[in-house]
Amino acid sequence: MLSMFLAPETEEAAKAAAGDAVAAAPTEVLTKTAPLETAHSWAMPTQASTFSESTDNLYFFIVALDVFFFALIIAAMGYFMWKYRRRSEDQKTSSITHNGKVEFLWSAIPAVLLVVIFAWAEIDWIKQSTPPPDAIDIRVTGRQWYWQVDYPDYPGVSLSSSTEEPLVTMIVPKGQPVRLIMTSEDVLHSFYIPAFRVKKDVIPGRYTTLWFEATRVGEFNIFCSEYCGDRHSAMAGVIKVLEPEMFEATLRDAGKLEQKGGESGADFGGRIYSRRGCVACHTLDGTPATGPSWKGLYGKSQVLASGETIVADDNYIKESILQPQAKIVAGYAGANMPSYQGQLDDKQITALIEFIKQQK
């Protein structure tokens, strides 16, 4: 199923080629999947966060009340249907028109029960809305049609749901409160983990937060639950919950970037560009941002802040990645690029240079 999964670029290209918004490959599989999450085909999803059990308890409390009242209504209806079926045309009917006591009771009893349900749900809701102070932060960015997940506490570690081989979109330790700070770069999305019973809309132009504490090691589905266009149902991922001692190593490993077989150096460099945060400060279209644009950068003569002129060759670029403050281009003196010493290895740097070379 995975091998049939098309990257967004591929479908965009296919659409452009067809010159028609309606065109799309009819048999492609858009949805990735985690292992089956429920024990029975009718059960709730696995309970995997501290919210799951309390949400389910209220859910089943309402189920019990609903079944009771539904059975009562339908039993009364069925009994009356049989007992008072029309046996003859001149059958007499009762002259009852109302009964104050009965009407009071059937207004008051549901009202009381509804207040109980309201209060129960409200207490749980306040818990869900209040992340504990020791929660670790993870940043989630929604884009048509994938999730990007960044770990502010682990610079350079970035996962995403659509582009990388391991389906794992998010890794969290068990028993540790996690707060997601989420935003969208295009339209509305909604971040939903059924096994955790959490969901929150992801909105462009502002941040929304959601928190959870995983209670169970395993892999669980992430869905987008706010309609966001063509590949809405493909905007899925997997969250992996690990024992705390496994967390850090696995996260660094999953966040690791390696050249794939058959992948060109420049393509690999492109992945590093988006995964390692270069994209945040360096544009590819010539627009100056926090740092100089990479368009036409390779081989260009640069005037430095010191007044010296150098050529942006392989060695200069490598130096700028490892010791950004050594030779600063004129006009960018205030920019505080962090050193990538120890963050990128030689192979990755070479790939990045290949990628920059391509930006003519």
Added chain:
Amino acid sequence: MATADISSAHPGDRAREPSFYAAHKGLKSWLFTLDHKRLGMMYLAATMLFFFVGGVAALILRTELLTPELDLVSATTYNKLFTVHGAVMVFLVIIPSVPGALGNFLLPLMLGAKDVAFPRLNLLSFWIYTLGAVFFLITLVTGSLDTGWTFYTPYSTSSGTAVISATFGAFVLGFSSILTGLNFLVTVHKMRAPGLTWNRLPLFVWAIYSTAVIQILATPVLAITLLLLIIERTLNIGIFDPAMGGDPVLYQHFFWFYSHPAVYIMILPGFGIISELIAVHSRKHIFGYKAIALSSIAIAIISFLVWGHHMFVSGQSELAGVVFSFLTFAVAVPTAIKVFSWVATLYKGSIAFNTPMLYALAFLFTFTIGGLTGIFLGALSVNVHLHDTYFVVAHFHYVMMGGTIIAFIGGIHHWWGKMTGRMFNETHGRWGCLLVFIGFNVTFFNQFIIGQQGMPRRYATYVPQFQQQHVLSTIGSYILGLGLLWTLIYLLRSLRSGAPAGDNPYGGASLEWDTQSPPIEHNFHGQPRVDADPYNFPQIDRSGGMDHH
């Protein structure tokens, strides 16, 4: 008879006049008619046609969902199909169905009036509806709209599809709704027959009246919202689009400020039909007349204050969530009162299982499920899990289809004899009702289950674990489609070969049964007078000395 029309005391003696169909002939007599009955019949034909269009879209969707992968249509086409289905069903079918068709036909008859208060305005409403509907439908199909019926920003403002013309269509349709509401409101206030006090109004009239109030107060907000959307897209003024400094969540507030009351525009008229059907076919005075009438008004008022429950996970403030949740539960109480009152009406009645009554009983079953499942969605913490899943899809189909549409079909059967002068084949009717009931429940019940398991809505593809229930749903939808098609066919056949209906086939006691079937052009021979309430059936046993008023 409880309602006395001087000239109808001995119907046999009365000279039969030609029906309103026979009074005028030719196409122009329909297109420019001021007769509420003809307008009602045209609304009926139009809503049935659009119901067919929306239904076909639904069946294609269900067929696509037989497998987890895309194999019948592309994702883009799937998105357009659910947009067509939702938008057509909401704006062209459910909202205008009961008020437009049955409301127009029956309201003046039930009031003992010659017509609505403003017959020309009524014609205008119909033409605005028709033009809006045609424009809307053309846009949906040719402009390939893919935003869903909710037009959420910023997707709707960035989508390349025909959002402007579609929202303009909905904007135009809104005016038809406002004008009809206004017309009905004035009609109920000013056109009641002598003796027809507010406490003697049939509950169908109360329901249409409450609906009219919401139509007038809420629909302008939709117009404003859609206008703002059009302004944003044409003039690039940032209102909802964050890229231009707007707020996408503001759009949701605007949209649901209209669309939640609109849910009650859709369901209240259905409540009205059910009250009539259950009383007449049980020959029993409706239980708790005042409670039912006042609960409609209560629902109309509270419905304006619950829109935020569509936005529990939208990032609105937690406090807002708490307030909206509480008010949502407050709506549940008047709704429960209605259901209990309908069941209590059956007690010690004389229940005939005619097709309209079978639909009313089916309604009690399906609508009760729809109402009870609303409790899950009103509960904040549970809503977080169920929001935007198939649970919500199942819930609103149980309310909109299992409620309004089932009531509407029941109402069509109940008044079919009155409207056409012919009876449908009763056996065919019962089979149709059974198919619709089974098909509906098989389609939607298990959607609650995949919803609770986390299947999000508006998904063209899905994880394989949900396939079994999706297949079941699709099979159900075919049964439902078959039942509806069967119903359409026998109803149309009855127009030619049905037995004459007689003036009052089911022994109803409200004024519409006091005139010919189909009624004469001016409805009544003389001015009807009313001296009792509309549920005072001759079979009611008054020997116990119970007092009536």
